[in-house]
Amino acid sequence: xxxxCPYGTHRVLSPLGVLPQAAEKIDNTMICYGNEIxxxxxxxxxxxxxFAQIKKSTNSNIVKMKEKILEIVNDRGKMHNxxxxxxxxxxxxxxxxxxxxxxxLKVGDRIATLVSLSLTPLKVQEIKQIxxxxxxxxxxxxxxxxxxxxxxxxxxxxxxxxxxxxxxVAGAPAQVAKLVKPNDTVLILGAAGKSGVLCSYQARxxxxxxxxxxxxxxxxxxxxxxxxxxxxxxxxxxxxQNPIQVYNEVMRVNNNQQVDxxxxxxxxxxxEMTSILVTKATGIVYFFSMATSFTKAALGAExxxxxxxxxxxxxxxxxxxxxxxxxxxxxxxLHDLFIKRYEKKE
Numbered sequence: 001x002x003x004x005c006p007y008g009t010h011r012v013l014s015p016l017g018v019l020p021q022a023a024e025k026i027d028n029t030m031i032c033y034g035n036e037i038x039x040x041x042x043x044x045x046x047x048x049x050x051f052a053q054i055k056k057s058t059n060s061n062i063v064k065m066k067e068k069i070l071e072i073v074n075d076r077g078k079m080h081n082x083x084x085x086x087x088x089x090x091x092x093x094x095x096x097x098x099x100x101x102x103x104x105l106k107v108g109d110r111i112a113t114l115v116s117l118s119l120t121p122l123k124v125q126e127i128k129q130i131x132x133x134x135x136x137x138x139x140x141x142x143x144x145x146x147x148x149x150x151x152x153x154x155x156x157x158x159x160x161x162x163x164x165x166x167x168x169v170a171g172a173p174a175q176v177a178k179l180v181k182p183n184d185t186v187l188i189l190g191a192a193g194k195s196g197v198l199c200s201y202q203a204r205x206x207x208x209x210x211x212x213x214x215x216x217x218x219x220x221x222x223x224x225x226x227x228x229x230x231x232x233x234x235x236x237x238x239x240x241q242n243p244i245q246v247y248n249e250v251m252r253v254n255n256n257q258q259v260d261x262x263x264x265x266x267x268x269x270x271x272e273m274t275s276i277l278v279t280k281a282t283g284i285v286y287f288f289s290m291a292t293s294f295t296k297a298a299l300g301a302e303x304x305x306x307x308x309x310x311x312x313x314x315x316x317x318x319x320x321x322x323x324x325x326x327x328x329x330x331x332x333x334l335h336d337l338f339i340k341r342y343e344k345k346e
Contacts, residue, residue: 004100007019038097038142086118087116087119087120089115091110094108115145126140126141182210185211192215214234217237267289279308
């Protein structure tokens with residue numbers, strides 16, 4: 001009998017001694033040990049950076065995307081993209097609860113996991129459909145949630161797809177609520193995306209009437225939707241991978257001043273210097289993007305003599321699920337946007 005670990009090290013196959021997220025391969029046998037939860041998985045919500053990388057590497061070919069996802073899961077025992085290092089989260093139904101667990105779940109409950117797929121034992125029997133515009137993959141399969149894993153029950157007043165999409169990025173707006181203060185000037189890189197609109201909305205609440213929200217996005221149809229939300233004081237169109245272009249645009253709309261806080265929620269690499277350059281040396285950069293390089297951020301800040309505080313978003317802060325779902329409940333416009341984006345049939 002294996003010695004069970006609340007963090008799931010009993011599932012690690014290689015290299016031994018590491019936690020499941022860092023492991024190259026984990027045991028994805030769908031047997032529910034005493035300190036685990038077995039889930040019938042319906043949908044994978046792939047991390048945006050990972051999904052974008054898979055799309056790009058396969059030219060959005062659905063058959064090749066399915067092959068790539070199955071290759072990753074079969075090789076690693078989890079949906080842990082070896083290129084981006086990121087995973088995502090899932091939606092499913094509780095199938096079995098370990099005998100050693102005393103939790104507020106019962107068999108048949110619908111839940112969304114709030115820990116990364118990069119550490120979650122996963123078995124995929126069939127990929128039913130890939131939703132290119134939603135970063136979601138409908139599957140037949142199973143997953144294991146460790147004792148240390150967190151989850152959210154799917155509420156009855158919101159649809160499954162909307163909840164799954166919102167909870168995938170719940171850590172971002174919740175951290176914005178902690179970091180942003182009244183009267184701050186805040187830049188959201190990737191403001192028109194899923195996490196971007198949630199962060200922009202929360203930032204609008206946090207800065208108050210005298211604060212300022214600047215939304216930045218590439219030229220994309222979603223910019224129209226961002227404008228319609230009426231939560232940004234300024235919206236600039238620029239490429240987050242072009243630091244000088246973004247810097248000049250921010251200076252233009254912000255009285256030639258850098259911002260107090262930059263929230264980076266883009267899904268592409270090489271945006272570290274953009275975030276640092278536009279932020280005051282005494283300010284804060286919050287990197288929620290899974291495409292962030294610590295090395296580029298640290299050495300880049302040093303290179304321009306900036307002592308900006310840089311925070312790596314880990315996707316979790318207490319109460320993040322409720323805070324994010326409540327944003328959808330209190331804003332009809334935001335809720336309707338999520339319905340449009342994530343309930344739309346493809």
